[in-house]
Amino acid sequence: MKSIFTEEGYQAVQNRINSLTPQTQATWGKMSVAQMMHHCQKPFALMLGKENIKVPFMAKLMSRFYKPLLYNDKLLKQGLPTAKEFVVKDNRDFEKEKQQLLTLVGEVHKLKSQEKFDPHPIFGSFTKEQWGQMQYKHLDHHLRQFGV
Structure with a gap:
């Protein structure tokens, strides 16, 4: 799985975002x-502490079953549910959205030498590798949604 923390993953998503048009x-x-x-932008802002979400009890309970799906090599399925704050x-x-997304992706990429991160509010702790893969995987899912 590619990672937002590698140059290859970072450059790939930058190029794909830049290929989008209105x-x-x-x-x-x-x-x-x-x-x-x-x-x-929301998952990047969440990781950077710029965004917060309310966590329903059932989401916390179910998170351990879904957590490995966030950073494995399987593509995310279409139509998966999302936190209401991310809708x-x-x-x-x-x-404006394109520039903000590129900025946030860049801010997270700059954390590539950081080893410890705050826990995700729903899924808990991730390793550095898992954070990088998860961020890449979600963005890749939506870039594929738009054919880039």
């Missing part, structure tokens, strides 16, 4: 390309 259409799902980029329904500005 006219890029999803191959599945309901989000526009700008909404998707706003949605994809984007309003119209978003394409250029």
